[in-house]
Amino acid sequence: MFGIQHIKFDSMTYVLHYKNGNIKREGRGLSFFYFAPNSSIVAIPMGSNDLPFIFSETTNDYQTVSIQGQISYKIGNPKTLADNLDFTVTDGGQYKKNDIEKLNQRIINEAQTSTASFIHGISLKEAIRSAKKIEANILEGLKNSDAINLLGIEILSASILAIQATPEMSRALETETREKLQQEADQAIYERRNFAVEQERKIKESELNTEIAVEEKQKQIAEKKMESDVQKSENDRRLREMQLSADIAVENQRKLLIEQKTENDKKEAETKGYVIETTLKPYKDIDWKTLTALNNNNDPKFNISLAFRQLAENADKIGNLNISPELLDSILNDKSNKK
Secondary structure (H helix, E strand, C coil): CEEEEEEECCCCCCEEEEEEEEEEEEECCCCEEEHHEEEEEEECCCCCEEEEEEEEEECCCCEEEEEEEEEEEEEHHHHHHHHHHEEECCHHHHHHCCCHHHHHHHHCCCHHHHHHHHHHHHHHHHCCCCHHHHHHHHHHHHHCCHHHCCEEEEEEEEEEEEEECCCCHHHHHHHHHHHHHHHHHHHHHHHHHHHHHHHHHHHHHHHHHHHHHHHHHHHHHHHHHHHHHHHHHHHHHHHHHHHHHHHHHHHHHHHHHHHHHHHHHHHHHHHHHHHHHCCCCCCHHCCCCHHHHHHHCCCHHHHHHHHHHHHCCCCCCCCCCEEEEEEEHHHHHHHHHHC
């Protein structure tokens, strides 16, 4: 009515109410009446925005890569942005121009500029594996960009979602990778077989070492047994020598005993001979007749025998001798009775 309008904004929108070219009011989430003919209202969204992007760059080996990602930002200084871009709204709250797209494009351009200098210095394979480095370069480039700082923009984060080569190059890389993986698989099989062969060799070597150790032990046992046999033989020899020495000592003792006994017997015989000789010495020079008489034998037969002996000794002096049969018979009968 008469050009007076009412407008209302949410709390995520920063509002600048210009009247006759001067700021009359400003703030977030304002609701007010204004006179439309001399008013201009600028509405700056304060929430964070996720800006997707995708662009292509060429690596140092002349291969094209497609980089897809997202940049998160928010407006840090709405008045600075309002001085550079047009965010004026109509009475119905609609933007007169679409400068938000212009803002997004500027951010993307700065991000692409930061990425291009990095991608141009690396190869395709390195680029595909450099998402984190690209993120860091974009974030650093945007934060240090004068154009972004003049717009009052605050960069929150930069994320790389995909880095892809052309379909032909992707297939070539897949083939190369497949071949490399196959080679690695073949190498793994070779190493596994080689490991198995090596293990088999170690097992055989261990078995041979075990056999050698067993043979060595058997050799040691044989040597010990031989040493024991030698020691036993030596002990047996020593025992025999000791036995022989003992026998020799016994024989020597026996010899000494025999010699001593012989000596004793000799002395005893000599003593007996001396005793007999001494005893008989007084009778040595005595006539046997005297000895016979000293014998004092009263046996008549003994006396008859002595008589016959006398007769025999003096046979040359006897002419005739008569012996009665009765005398002989008595003597012979007496001998028969004695038998």
